[in-house]
Amino acid sequence: MAIDIDDGMFGGFGGRYVPETLMAALTELNEVWDAVREDAGFRTELRRHQREFVGRPTPVYPAERLTAHHGGATIHLKREDLCHTGAHKLNNALGQVVLARRMGKRRIIAETGAGQHGVATATVCARFGLPCVVYMGAEDMRRQEVNVRRMRMLGAHVHGVASGTATLKDATSEAIRDWVTNVADTHYIIGSAVGPAPYPRMVRDLQRVIGDEAREQYLDAEGRLPDAVVACVGGGSNAIGMFTAFVPDAEVALVGVEAAGEGLATGRHAAGAGAGTPGVLHGSRSLILQDSGGRVLPTHSVAAGLDYPGVGPEHAMLAEEGRATYVAVEDHRALDAFRRCTALEGIIPALETSHALAYAGDLAERLGPGGRVLVCFSGRGDKDLHTVENERQAEEEGGAMDQEPVAALAGGAR
Ligand SMILES: Cc1ncc(COP(=O)(O)O)c(C=O)c1O
Structure with missing residues (x-):
């Protein structure tokens, strides 16, 4: 029998919880x-396809107008939206x-x-x-x-x-x-x-190209590392791809941004790392959203790619070790960040990415001038235009409803 060189564990997380047929x-x-x-041979073939088909390396872009808007730390974007197919x-x-x-x-x-x-x-x-x-x-x-x-x-x-x-x-x-x-x-x-x-x-091995490139590009351009690296987390592939290169750099904070949906207190969210507990989902042990009986809870996020009740096991380990921090951003704040980035930078972000942008903006304000934030810009938002338009319409209708009592007070009859 072959020796299993890697047991597939990240601390106490990971493993293989599958039916015998898949073992x-x-x-x-x-x-x-x-x-x-x-x-x-494999690496050469992959590198060739990455260059010729995907369009790698993707740039690290200084988001000057977003930086000016927040008035604090500089914000740079690792542009994975420029990969072929947009993410x-x-x-x-x-x-x-x-x-x-x-x-x-x-x-x-x-x-x-x-x-x-x-x-x-x-x-x-x-x-x-x-x-x-x-x-x-x-x-x-x-x-x-x-x-x-x-x-x-x-x-x-x-x-x-x-x-x-x-x-x-x-x-x-x-x-x-x-x-x-x-x-x-x-x-x-x-x-x-x-x-x-x-x-x-x-x-992770296939996505770490994001962070490997970004670390080198950032050092070349800025002459030092960022204070914080920020990425959105659904299952966690763009985040782990970005974080891996920076894990040994203890001075760089790693921040994963999950979906707080309608608010963590409402239960309608998808913050597996931040609000989950250890359990097994889809073949591995990680942090998942579950009830006391171990039943997986329904999730909600305006971003379909973040609407998942778990998080990859390596993130669970990084959270437990305290090497990475996991925060959560509500739907409405992600929508604001979507509009802001589009208007100020001329780049339409995916709604998933917009969660990372929302938190990066807050962080830039907190760090202040002299601080540096690098965001994994995981994808473009063409797919989300419909959702954003519908949300705006709903907000406008909600706004009109809010005014009804005012109108009623002023005019009497309704
Ligand atoms: C643009 C974009 N960003 C982020 C994600 C979240 O996935 P992951 O956490 O695996 O990067 C998705 C998922 O579909 C996505 O489409």
Whole structure:
């Protein structure tokens, strides 16, 4: 029997909580990943695709007008929105499809929330001529309709999931079910740093290009490291990709920003790291939102990609160790940050990214002039225009309703 070199644990988190049918596939994936991650041929091939297909390296951009608006620390953006397909998700999908081809897997499945991972997977499947099925919650299909159209255009079959809250958790459960049935010829490209080992570290290894590039670019441009690195956290792949390069730099604060939805006190949020407790979800032990009986709680966020009740096990470890801090931003503050960044910088952020921008603005004000904040700008917001417009309409109608009592006082009859 092969020796398991990596036990897949991050402190007390991680592991492999899966049905027996998947154990052999995960053991094989673990061994293959250990072999290829240092393999010169694999790395050269990946680097070539990153350069020619993804458009790497992405720039680090000084957001001068956002900086001036907040009037404090300088704000820089690591522009993952400039990756082909518009988000960091392609870094992971590309690496895993190259790996799947090496493993002789001919069918690809994926789950998606915001649709960015689904689009990235459909894109690499088109590029390499592989059939692709993407599982997506029915609610997410509604709010991220643009990405559903993109996936279909790219030749993927989008399988709607109506169970549960019809969001990312339910899509992930359905994708795991498919994998259990079709594991012989199918590779499951998980879209975040979650799931059973070796997925969390494999996704981190494929996303760490973000932080490796950003650290070097920031040092080149600024001659020193930032005081804080800020990234939004759904499952945690863009954040862990950004943080990894900075973990040894004790003077750099690492801040993960989760979705506080309608407010942590309302229970309608998705702050797994900040408000969760240890438990098992989708094959690994991590911090998850659950009730006292261990039932996973429903989540809410205006950003589909953050609307997930757990967080990757490495984040759970970083939180426990105190090396990274996890905060949460409400929907309305993310929407404000979306509008601010669009108006001031001419860059439309994804609603997920807008959570990181909202917190980065607060932090810049707190740190004051002389401080430095680097944000992982995880993706662009074309997919969210519809949601933002609907929210504005709702706010306007809400505003009109607020005025009704005033009108009533003034005019009498209603
Ligand atoms: C643009 C963007 N940012 C962030 C996320 C959150 O995912 P993760 O925490 O894995 O980076 C998503 C998820 O779909 C996304 O589309």
